[in-house]
Amino acid sequence: MSKLRVAVLGAKGRIGAEAVRAVEAADDMELVAALGRGDKLETLADTGAQAVVELTTPASVMGNLDFCIRHGIHAVVGTTGWTDERLAQLTTWLDGSPETGVLIAPNFSIGAVLTMKFAEQAARYFESVEVIELHHPHKVDAPSGTATRTAQLIGAARERAGMAAQPDGTTTALDGARGAQVDGVPVHSIRLRGLLAHQEVLLGGEGETLTIRHDSLHHSSFMPGILLGTRRVVNTPGLTFGLEHFLDLN
Numbered sequence: 233m234s235k236l237r238v239a240v241l242g243a244k245g246r247i248g249a250e251a252v253r254a255v256e257a258a259d260d261m262e263l264v265a266a267l268g269r270g271d272k273l274e275t276l277a278d279t280g281a282q283a284v285v286e287l288t289t290p291a292s293v294m295g296n297l298d299f300c301i302r303h304g305i306h307a308v309v310g311t312t313g314w315t316d317e318r319l320a321q322l323t324t325w326l327d328g329s330p331e332t333g334v335l336i337a338p339n340f341s342i343g344a345v346l347t348m349k350f351a352e353q354a355a356r357y358f359e360s361v362e363v364i365e366l367h368h369p370h371k372v373d374a375p376s377g378t379a380t381r382t383a384q385l386i387g388a389a390r391e392r393a394g395m396a397a398q399p400d401g402t403t404t405a406l407d408g409a410r411g412a413q414v415d416g417v418p419v420h421s422i423r424l425r426g427l428l429a430h431q432e433v434l435l436g437g438e439g440e441t442l443t444i445r446h447d448s449l450h451h452s453s454f455m456p457g458i459l460l461g462t463r464r465v466v467n468t469p470g471l472t473f474g475l476e477h478f479l480d481l482n
């Protein structure tokens with residue numbers, strides 16, 4: 233069977249370098265390009281890349297995806313910075329290339345995907361909920377894509393359950409002290425030397441709390457998800473948001 237021709241964008245970055253090694257080690261894939269900032273995107277077409285793993289920056293990702301979709305190259309995207317406007321733009325591009333697939337995964341690690349799922353399930357049982365994400369100090373965006381998605385899922389679950397706004401008696405606060413509000417859920421971002429990628433979801437009810445915590449201790453935690461996403465996206469036209477759609481989660 234012929235191998236899947238895969239390229240990595242952001243190949244010299246923290247996760248990109250790990251993805252290059254993972255694709256090279258995969259028996260069913262061939263790494264045809266490993267591009268960094270300033271490299272020509274035309275290389276993707278010249279090398280016949282079938283799928284791209286996009287791990288760059290929020291400032292670069294849209295231009296890269298525009299190129300990929302125009303050339304019918306499927307994409308697995310870990311880069312953060314997704315807004316409703318960006319997703320709408322992506323959908324419009326994909327409408328013009330109906331056979332192309334794009335997977336955007338706020339987090340490729342199984343533990344983080346499960347954290348989001350468990351938090352969504354728990355949300356309707358607890359009056360209070362806050363999200364704390366903790367990352368290495370080089371991260372350029374806050375809150376993390378994972379925390380944003382987690383809060384959105386919790387907010388939607390609370391809304392479906394008809395829950396009231398969270399109890400919060402704060403009347404005076406320093407700017408930022410109560411975190412950023414994402415769909416009614418406070419999200420707090422910590423940046424600390426020594427950390428990689430971690431998240432806690434704290435839920436509180438009458439006389440009890442529940443804490444769901446996930447830790448990515450190494451970039452290898454993201455690789456099985458990246459490889460799975462790459463194998464699946466080539467047969468999944470259109471936009472898929474979240475790796476959970478490629479896992480047997482119910």
Ligand SMILES: NC(=O)C1=CN([C@@H]2O[C@H](COP(=O)(O)OP(=O)(O)OC[C@H]3O[C@@H](n4cnc5c(N)ncnc54)[C@H](O)[C@@H]3O)[C@@H](O)[C@H]2O)C=CC1
Binds near residue numbers: 246267309377
């Ligand atoms: N979804 C997930 O599971 C994960 C997502 N991420 C996300 O991936 C992105 C990258 O993270 P890191 O590797 O930590 O950042 P990084 O800064 O180490 O790497 C980004 C790399 O992309 C390169 N780059 C920038 N523009 C480019 C372009 N137009 N073409 C090719 N390369 C370009 C940079 O030079 C840099 O080498 C971030 O948005 C981060 O949040 C990171 C880890 C896991």
Ligand SMILES: O=C(O)C1=N[C@H](C(=O)O)C[C@H](O)C1
Binds near residue numbers: 312339375377428
């Ligand atoms: O920048 C990172 O490192 C990570 N980014 C993603 C995010 O913003 O959620 C995924 C993971 O947390 C690592």
